[in-house]
Amino acid sequence: MDPAEILMVEEDMVGSYADHVAATSTRDVYVNEHLHSGFRDILEDIRPGKSIVDIACGSGTLLQALSKKECTVAGFDLSPGAVEMSRSKGLDVVQGNADQFDTDPILVELFARNPDIIIFSKCLVYLARKSDIFRSFKGDSIYVYQSNPGYWRRRLFANNRDILFDEVIYRSSQEKIISIDDLGSLRRWGESFGYTSCVLTSWPILKKNVVVRFDRDTYRKL
Numbered sequence: 001m002d003p004a005e006i007l008m009v010e011e012d013m014v015g016s017y018a019d020h021v022a023a024t025s026t027r028d029v030y031v032n033e034h035l036h037s038g039f040r041d042i043l044e045d046i047r048p049g050k051s052i053v054d055i056a057c058g059s060g061t062l063l064q065a066l067s068k069k070e071c072t073v074a075g076f077d078l079s080p081g082a083v084e085m086s087r088s089k090g091l092d093v094v095q096g097n098a099d100q101f102d103t104d105p106i107l108v109e110l111f112a113r114n115p116d117i118i119i120f121s122k123c124l125v126y127l128a129r130k131s132d133i134f135r136s137f138k139g140d141s142i143y144v145y146q147s148n149p150g151y152w153r154r155r156l157f158a159n160n161r162d163i164l165f166d167e168v169i170y171r172s173s174q175e176k177i178i179s180i181d182d183l184g185s186l187r188r189w190g191e192s193f194g195y196t197s198c199v200l201t202s203w204p205i206l207k208k209n210v211v212v213r214f215d216r217d218t219y220r221k222l
């Protein structure tokens, strides 16, 4: 695919600031200060040597940064353009639909590698079967980076709520529909699958985006 075409797909389908920088800058964009703060929070938290699958990894910006921390990284995305871009960076990325994580043989193989960590960065809201992935994951931790339902503007002004949170259905492990209207409810949703959670973003009420880590086992440190 022509790089200009990839860039178009990239901007249409991926659209995060870091990916835009990655696609347009000739500088080394993978040093930390060029990554947006959520990526930095995740990078700082993950120890070297972990195996990681980035779900809906986009153009692979986060994976590439993690690979420089000597982590074993792999990912997948629905968008062929994003996959091509990730692969052009030498990343182990395949095309796949997260909602078919347990039926598409390529994704089944990816999860059968038993990653320590899976990441949902700016994608949880698109995925109909996110609960099933939470339920079936056997590794240590899940990182969720997304719009912060507890952001002060969202809390104060009902008309400034994030439409994605209003429309997306989150079901608990008991199939109860959970309304994600603050950070606590997002954490309770993940915890219903047997995880503990912690917020990695400092002063989360002031931040539009937030990183939450869900841990499978409270006694096993990352």
Ligand SMILES: C[S@@+](CC[C@H](N)C(=O)[O-])C[C@H]1O[C@@H](n2cnc3c(N)ncnc32)[C@H](O)[C@@H]1O
Residues within 6 Å of the ligand: 013, 014, 015, 016, 019, 055, 056, 057, 058, 059, 061, 076, 077, 078, 079, 082, 096, 097, 098, 099, 120, 121, 122, 123, 126, 127
């Ligand atoms: C906002 S982008 C985030 C990309 C990247 N994770 C990041 O943080 O920069 C959302 C990504 O989700 C992907 N996506 C949406 N639905 C998907 C699905 N069902 N399975 C896999 N990827 C999906 C899109 O192709 C897009 O790359």
